[in-house]
Amino acid sequence: MTNAHDHRADLTASFEPMRHFMILQSESDVRVLIRRLLLSCLLIALIAQLVQSQDSEINEIQVGDYVRFELRGNTYQGPVIQATTNGRLLIVDVSVDDRKSRRQVKREACVRLTPAEMNSVFKPVPPASKSEPIELTMPTLAEPGEGEEIALTNEQLPSVDVSSPTVLDWSGFQAGKRRINKVPFDADPDLPYVLDISTGTVVYSVASDHSTDIFVSTDRPSDYRLVRIKNHTVRIADTLPQHGVALGLIRDETDHDKGLCVITGLSTGQPRVASAWSLPKQKVRPLYCHYRRLLPDGSVVCVYENTLRVFDGRDGRLCWHCPVPAFFEPAVSQGGRWLAIAANGRLFVVEASTGRCAGSIPNLGKETMQPCFSPDGKMLAVYGENRMVITRINDGRVVLDHQANVDLAPFGGESLWTAPAVLVTPGGYLMDLRKNMLVWKYQLPADVNEWMGAPESGWIPIINDDWLSFVRIPHQDVTQLSAAVDQNALVAIQAGDSLRIEVEIKDDVRGDVDAFKANLTKALESSGYRQDISAEALLKAEVVRAAERTDHYINFGTGKTESITYRPFGARVTVVHRGEELWSANQAGNLNYHIAGGLQRAAKQLEQPPANLFQTMQLPRRFLSKKFQNGLGKSSVSIDGVK
Structure with missing residues (x-):
């Protein structure tokens, strides 16, 4: 019915x-x-x-x-x-x-x-507390349809203005520590989301026994509203702080994802489930929707089963979809109009509501990691293990290439790019983009990595059994932190300095040591350094046999899946100064996504390094001293704030 x-x-x-x-x-x-x-x-x-x-x-x-x-x-x-x-x-x-x-x-x-x-x-006051829950009925989940499959092939630079004038003002948002409410009391609350910036109203869900309690809480103690959805388990997955609308992730009886719903009226006291739909899936195994985002125009972006899908949040209709690398999560511009999607070695800028591809820029990071738009929408940052690259969208120019000795995004997650020169990586490292250095390390709770929310605000949620709070980072002025650095001791090696080169070949790998040294010399010179056999600083390269790996391919002739197991070559390059390792980079042979010819022949070629190994390698323009590479200090982020 x-x-x-x-x-x-x-x-x-x-x-x-x-x-x-x-x-x-x-x-x-x-x-x-x-x-x-x-x-x-x-x-x-x-x-x-x-x-x-x-x-x-x-x-x-x-x-x-x-x-x-x-x-x-x-x-x-x-x-x-x-x-x-x-x-x-x-x-x-x-x-x-x-x-x-x-x-x-x-x-x-x-x-x-x-x-x-x-x-x-006019500034509204939140409604008074209500002890009796408001009960909602979950409608029958609509079928979203098949949608249009989008091919990301436009390699031209984006020809549109990606920047958005729609930017929320979070300067007045205050969120102190507050006691949580939950029924029943033995259930675990999910992370809270901001529902109203002006009043500090937040919403969080508590699921138990196939029903869900949704709490709408202001910054006043004991002031909350309870909304209950019976016979369904729903997690609040995102909100629109300027509209008081929430996105719910519907779970099945085995606690796996099965659908989405949009709940309106939470901030006005008249909540209802305005739309609900099932999540289409291609595989038999349980579904896990690891990325979900509600955009201001009503679009809902989801990523699961190596596919990015965009739904119309008003009726659940699947608008369009495209394949993405495993564990990939897109970037959303402020205002929610544009997405940045990694595919085939490039970052494609796509209009969220229509799937129209405006163009792309080279992706110098790792495709499985999440990119991030700058606050003005003019640049994109992408992470790959210990490397961060920031590229200008309109001309594809690399404005910053930072290589650290730590993993900048070990578990993925959102970046907090709160100001033009201030960025906090998903791993909690505070970067001063003007000085191109890490200045602080935040120890973040593990569950924050799955929180979408509003990363441009800098506010992250913390919750336990009794309390919740929002903590803002960075907690200090980055310019003051950077100014405290002893500039003379900051840089150990920089462009113009000399390094000596050593090459070592191990295992049963074959290669020409002199050719590899010549390639490293070219790489040094192209990065602004000089090669000198008497230099104190050392550039050392090791060529080894990498660990065994297995890849799976579909044969387009027979339609069958074929597997290949092989041990490719591996290479590790390090920069050492006065006995301290300042920098390292790893490289290993990988089969291409598309192979013309036999798998065995392609894998055999990867067992030995190519003659041009190291020739196109890029080194940082400077290497910081060891004590400055991981920041000037560290703090832990907890329910009580930053300490």
């Missing part, structure tokens, strides 16, 4: 930031003042009569207060917000569906206020 009411229009309205605002003007002379008082009394009496006739409940308002109340009845359902300020009565009609009810409130000529004008005079 289906509900006859079309909720699509309701959900579409919930994604729109503009509403209708009405203001009643006042005059200054005495006669008009008396008339205005009489009119106000009449208006209050009419509203009271309307509420009484509909068996509704209204909270009293006082001059100068901002109060939210609700009218509930047969002819009108939706929050109405009134405020009196500077002698003016402001009436905000949140729901625009019922024209008759709006006429009952609208008694004078009105003007519409822009969102900026509204924000200058």
Whole structure:
């Protein structure tokens, strides 16, 4: 059975930031003042009569207060917000569906206020606590359809302006430590998401016994609202802080993912499941949707089964999909219009709602790691083990190439790029992009890696059995941290210095040592260094037999899957200065994604290194001293903040 009411229009309205605002003007002379008082009394009496006739409940308002109340009845359902300020009565009609009810409130000529004008005079107060849960019904999961498969082939530089003017202002967001509420008390709460920036309202879910409790909590103790979904396990997976809309991940009886839902009205006190749909899958094994993101236009981005899928959050329809590398997660630009997707050695810039590919730039990082847009949308950062590369989108120019002695993103996850020159890697390393150095290390909780939220804000959630809080990083001014460095001791080796070269071949690998030395000399010179047999600094290369590996391929002639096991060559290059290893890079032979010819022949060729090994290697333009490579200090991030 289906509900006859079309909720699509309701959900579409919930994604729109503009509403209708009405203001009643006042005059200054005495006669008009008396008339205005009489009119106000009449208006209050009419509203009271309307509420009484509909068996509704209204909270009293006082001059100068901002109060939210609700009218509930047969002819009108939706929050109405009134405020009196500077002698003016402001009436905000949140729901625009019922024209008759709006006429009952609208008694004078009105003007519409822009969102900026509204924000200058109106700031809503969160609803009061409610002890009785609001129960929601989960509709039958819709089938999303097949959608369009997108081929990422455009290797031209993006021809559009990727930057977005829609940037949320998090400067006023305050989130101190607060006690959590949960029913039952032995269940584990999920990580919280921000629901309203201006009021500090957050939402988190607690699932138990095939039902879900969703808590909407403000920064005031004991002020929360409980929403309950019976007979379904749902995890809050993302929110739109400017709209009060949440994305829910629906789990099956074995605690695996099976669908998604969009819940609206959480911040207004009238929540409902506006849409719900199943997740299509191609494999028999249980499904794990490791990436899910709700965008401001209502699109929902998911990644699972090595496929990126974009759904229409209003009805669950699958819009488009494309294959992606295993464990890959896309980057989302501020404003949510553009995605950065890694494929075939490039980063493709794709419009999220349509799947239109605007172009691509070379991907110098590792395809399985997650890229990240800069705050202005003009650059992309990508990580590959100990390397971070930042590329300008409009011309493909590399503006920063940092190679560290630590894994910058060992478990994937979001980067926190909170300012043009300040970036926190998924591994918790704070990078000063102007100085091209790591200045601090944050020990982050392990579960934060799975949190999507709003990485551009810098706020990360922490939760345990009793408390939750949001902690902002970086916690100190990066410029002050960097200024404290002894610049004379900061750099050990930099472009213009000399290094001596050593090459060692091990195991049963065959190769020409002199040819490898010549290739390393070219690599040194192209990076700005010189080769000198008497230099103190050492560039050492080892060529060895790598570990055995097995790859699987589909034969397009027979359609069958074939496997190949082989031991390719491996190479490790290190830079050593005064007995300390300053830098290292590893390389191993890998079979291509597409092989023309026999697998055995291709694998055999990888057992020995090519003659041009090391020739195209790039070295950092400088090597920091050992004590400065992992930052100037470290902090742990916990429920109590940064220590």
